[in-house]
Amino acid sequence: MVQELLTAAVTAGIAGTTYFVAAARVVKQYERGVVFRLGRVRGDTRHPGFTLIVPFVDRLRKVNLQIVTMPVPAQEGITRDNVTVRVDAVVYFKVVDAAAAIINVEDYRFAVSQMAQTSLRSIIGKSDLDDLLSNREKLNQGLELMIDSPAVGWGVQIDRVEIKDVSLPDTMKRSMARQAEADRERRARVINADAELQASKKLAEAAQQMAETPSALQLRLLQTIVAVAAEKNSTLVLPFPVELLRFLERAQQTPGNRAVDTGEAPPGEPPGP
Structure with missing residues (x-):
């Protein structure tokens, strides 16, 4: 027992x-x-x-319930300004309602992935190339709203969406490089021309100032000689006064030219009117 x-x-x-x-x-x-x-x-x-x-x-x-990092395969499309691009992104999401994630959708991961790819292609078609390259934050917000709208019924919350890379054709890259180079060259020419204009204004002011004080021109001449001597010691500099050239020019004038200048007639000719 x-x-x-x-x-x-x-x-x-x-x-x-x-x-x-x-x-x-x-x-x-x-x-x-x-x-x-x-x-x-x-x-x-x-x-x-x-x-x-x-x-x-x-x-x-x-x-x-952890945050899931899901890469979105690269999607190829044509932008609104008719440029072919290839864009890939990454989606961060998490489950907030476990029962809804099991009951309302067969595979919530696959559903979010397909919705992200569809939304990414839609964003590409609605955007310009400049927006894809420089205004990604706004596109990320729009892409997040497009994915989050149907995901609410699946018990999934989209935490963040980021566009990772935008691939352009080689011909478009070369065209953009030429455009950027031409724009830089144009800015360089404008800056150079502006510098020449400012320099000409300063030189005009300096010439006017030196015309009022002739000794300043002599000092400038001496300063130039010092600069030349400092750079090349073997150079021989011989200052030649401009007044001497003017004296020689006046000495070479003929008596007839002097008569015309003074208003008197040459010998043997009647005076002019």
Whole structure:
């Protein structure tokens, strides 16, 4: 009798242990558990920690609530200004409703990926090339709204969307490089012309100032000689006064020219009117 009771107790203990092992589940901190009892959702989601289910009747589905980083494959399209580009992006999202992520959509990861690719192609067709290259923040916000709108019903929240890279054809790259080079050359010419204008104004002011004080011209001449001597010591500089040239010019004038200048007629000719 005692042996039979002991056998029954051992059998009950083994059965209880087996039942406990089959019913025991552990939900991690970053997960939530959704229990299906005979195909229907049972109660609220199970929170992190130890939990029990009915073996062979309940089925526990665990859903990860961590932020998922999903790369969007590169999409090729034509922009609004008829330029062929290839754009890839990355989507950051997380599950906020575990039950909805399991019930409302078959595979929420695949659904978000397909929606991101479709939205990215749509953004490419609605944007200009300049927007894709320089105004990415606005495009990221628009892309996030386009993906987040249907994802709300799937229990998924889009955290952030970023456009990673914009690939252009080689011919377009060369055209943009030539355009940038031409623009830089135009700015350089404008700056050079502006510098020449400012220099001419300063030289005119300097000439006017030197005309008022002739000694300043002599000082400038001496300064120029010093500069030349400092750069090339073998150069011989011989200052030649301009007044001497004027004297020689006046000396070479003929008596007839002097008569015309003074208003007197040359010898043997009647005076002019």
